[in-house]
């Protein structure tokens with residue numbers, strides 16, 4: 001799979017830009033702040049309907065504009081497919097696949113598969129569990145787009161259950177009589193357990209499949225300094241990871257935590273509280289790993305995603321934002337060897353000499369609002 005053309009209208013710093021890309025390596029070169037990452041972010045948005053940098057859509061739209069459009073032509077198995085997204089902050093995105101509008105934006109998921117490594121990924125190792133849950137869920141969706149629906153259903157149930165608990169909590173606090181009715185909580189428990197079990201089963205299966213790829217990628221990136229391991233930490237018993245068992249484990253846990261949930265007015269049980277524990281040797285990576293180790297770990301997590309998708313038979317686009325400047329010469333060469341065979345590799349850098357010559361490929365010069373092929 002590769003992106004043949006990317007067009008942006010009012011996306012981030014770009015009023016209007018079009019870039020023709022090809023399979024193999026493309027290096028995007030330009031000084032700091034000219035808009036290199038914005039290009040990768042736009043592609044990442046098409047692949048995940050999410051930005052790797054911001055939680056809301058408003059910053060993605062060029063200052064002063066009302067909406068942004070990202071259009072890309074993806075070639076997969078020799079077939080071309082155009083994906084178009086219109087991003088209107090505060091509203092649902094409008095999307096088209098080929099010439100046809102799609103009912104929901106999430107119907108475009110799967111049209112472009114991409115793995116993006118960016119400096120923000122250090123948070124995968126150092127940040128809150130939410131970062132690692134998002135990493136797992138994004139990969140789950142990249143492997144099987146139907147999980148976008150599972151995730152959305154689960155999030156909706158948690159939100160509505162929280163609203164119910166919160167209303168009752170506030171009613172009790174203010175001594176009111178309205179809004180304290182929790183009679184529908186059992187129904188929400190059943191929904192939470194059903195959708196939660198599906199999400200949990202997906203994450204557990206993914207963690208098992210991903211583990212060897214993470215260990216291998218870390219070993220390659222960090223050259224044998226410690227072994228990386230991942231483990232899923234759930235709030236319920238997951239020793240039998242089939243859906244029926246997980247659903248009853250979640251129901252049991254919800255029953256056990258009912259009184260504290262009612263008391264605190266929030267849902268304390270379910271996969272939205274879980275974590276992916278990262279270890280280096282015997283120690284947790286979070287809180288113990290050095291900056292270099294954390295950085296290598298984050299890169300290994302993305303390379304592992306890439307390798308797992310390839311093992312599934314999907315050749316995703318691989319994008320590395322500002323990676324090579326962080327590495328010494330030996331590691332640059334090793335990384336170039338690891339990723340050089342990607343069906344499409346997009347690399348950004350401020351200094352072209354930081355990218356190993358062995359990667360070859362086309363060079364694009366990025367300046368304020370423009371992108372030009374250099375050769």
Ligand SMILES: Nc1ncnc2c1ncn2[C@@H]1O[C@H](COP(=O)(O)OP(=O)(O)OP(=O)(O)O)[C@@H](O)[C@H]1O
Pocket residue numbers: 011012013014030031032033034035036037038039058059060061062063322349350
């Ligand atoms: N919504 C927006 N409207 C207008 N300009 C924006 C918007 N969002 C970001 N920018 C501008 O885009 C630029 C940042 O672009 P980007 O992050 O792609 O830079 P970069 O080339 O990757 O830089 P670096 O090499 O420092 O990582 C900044 O100048 C910022 O002001």
